[in-house]
Amino acid sequence: MPTHFKKPFILLAILVFLGSNLQCKQAQKPPNVLFIAVDDLRTELGAYGHPIVQSPNMDALASEGSVFTNHFVQVPTCGASRYALLTGMRPSKPLHLNNNAIEKEISNAKENNVPETFIHHLKRNGYYTVGIGKISHSADGLVYDYEAPVSTKKELPYSWDELLFDAGKWGTGWNAFFGYANGENRQSLKKQVKPFEAGEVDDEGYPDGLTTKLAISKLRELKDKEQPFFMGVGFFKPHLPFNAPKKYWDLYDREQIPLSPNPNIPGNISLKSLHESGEFNQYALGEEKASLSKSVSDEYSKKLRHAYLASISYIDAQIGMIWDELKVLDLDKTTIIVIWGDHGWHLGDQRVWGKHTLFENALKSALIIKSPFEENQTKKVESIVETVDIYPTIMELCNIDMKHQIDGESFSDSFTGATPKKDQVAYSYFRNGISLRTAKYRLTKYYRQDEPTIELYDHITDPNETENIAQMNPDIIESLMPLLEKGNTGLYGSN
Template identity: 30%
Template structure:
């Protein structure tokens, strides 16, 4: 059997605002739209952790943070009895593994760039291991505009008193002459050159785009796609945190990003910056997909596009990720099989990025390890998965409060730091924190998670069933 190639594209901090998911009315993602039109879009896909490293390690191992022990930046490679990664499994099966950009976790040195007013930020590979790859092109330094911060919210002349999280909390245009220096441009260039070549072995080609990660410095034409007076802001309730546990409120307001942004009148500018960064990322995805379509591998390549975690832009009075609500955990996930294979165009059931590991091995005719947490998505993609018969399914069908609800056994588990877990099943999200405080939302009736249903006796059976699905940290 001729094994299929894999084009594996991950975008950093890309939330559910892509056009195929319909979460933001203004966004323009033509390349992603084209990929969605020829593949399967998972409408409710979730990361395992709202943090780059933990999320990516789950994808590459098929295991939850509670299994790997990687909740944030804990050691993985040197840990005794560590999990086999997707890369190692594919290379063992004869795949040529090529990568470029931010695939495993790494970061730019924004502290040095701000402190010394340099016009570029150096890249630091943290979790990538060159020995894993047959060939890898590391991330280039990121060009920085002069006069930072462009949003004027912090005093970089007094840089030692700027919080580290604010060293890159900025947005605006990069000089046109520096566009070809941008890391994502160089990553796309390297991947395009790889795809143009003929290959004797099946390949795994990993493409790691950094945008729309902060800072949102992009060419002006991408900001121009979103005139400020036409930018739609997220729906926000000023009292939205009144019914959430203390731990969630602390996470949401530390640092006080929303207060700072409102004080400086930057909310609409920030949303414009994020939308512009999404469209910039989309343009680089378009370059890579065009190179694939023109390549000898066009007809026998799986394409998977995913975001490593979500991102808040004011929802629940929060910015960034690092929480267990919908905006921080819901991500794009699109899977396109080799040409000619019939697939579902959309899947509504909640799925997890932890499912990618067994799915890709399944598609390549390889057996995944038996002790992983992920489940292959192919039955959903091919429309062959039957509905489960769990207690919550039976309860949902029989309860008049939710009559007509479509329930299923597929669920997605999310974790942020040790002891804090959330589950999405059907229309529900249930979260339990390390201090045993809780949240419960019906996202069908309450898509922005404004009304915490914990304490409402009508939903006690839902709370109990969902709580039983949460993993243990033991």
């Protein structure tokens, strides 16, 4: 062929290939989404470098997808964190810091142009949506008090095509949430219970095993559905009580479990920045009470950490079973998997047992995303991302437009290893304060009388936040404070 004919021929061939490839992509069914919410899961996984925890399934998912090493929640309490996740919005009024934020803001509202949640938006765009377990704040997605009969009122009235839960021998979702192996629960036993249990039961002897069974059964039904699906699976553990089948406790040698690297109250702070571990101390048969005035013993601390790790291993096994079923059904090639911890947890760190602080331990949580698309295979993402960013990221991965405005910004570019955006920050809110996390610093401002109201931690030299250095670094405070004030969405008056 003469040279002058080759170039047009090659160009035509390229255009034909690109056109056919585009048609192929357009004809493809949109990806499914499996969203797994894990209650109180901080970054206590092998994928995050923990030396002891047995989490092979989540670690494997992370190795095949992306593990986000700097994911921070908006609010360190269950219901409010999930409100931010579901709406993509930062808190703008005190109600948004409470566990009943979803109930008060969404459950009674009429449907309008703005979707109530990102799940609702997926549903409006052709997805079949199924919720199993704790995705919103309620244990089973229904609105009722801890000790009340089960209601039929959905916490998210327009988000779900199906809302499923198996309460088993516990009878109600909230009983199951606080359930023990014998079918009793924290409420029925009037809190005369321990904060942990090694049950002589199989995986279905606790509620999360029943959730796994239900999820697997539903996946088999969804396999041949013409619509793409969104399945939300909400696991209870490692939320208190730290209950898990004994075989998961047996994975650990308690003597090898490390103690907290930061067990003392940080220097130069007000105790108002911390708390007296009230949620933990509700479990009246605990061997020791936690308080800011005195640490629990090393022996008891190791026992509690053992229980937390056993609970994580139990959930890891459940996630492994669901992932295995995805592969058996050949759905793994078309399904985006997201594993999200709704906030962190102090395991004796800063002398606290629980969440509910603006310290790193309560705000940093696990986030793993495994996408079936080859371009989304960055193994370790160090960019700072926030929970509110998950909403637009899922929409972008599913190629769904958003005409409504939210606070979150997609971080899908981080999958490709693209250069991180400048001024990457995360905002968190609680205890009358706002906390700003940058790559190097955590700056927290409290709107209260008790001094000091400003805390600064250098995460390069002090990653465990042991010393507030605000007073010694007024220049850093001055440079960062305008950025922190940008995060004041009206929660604490005008900025």
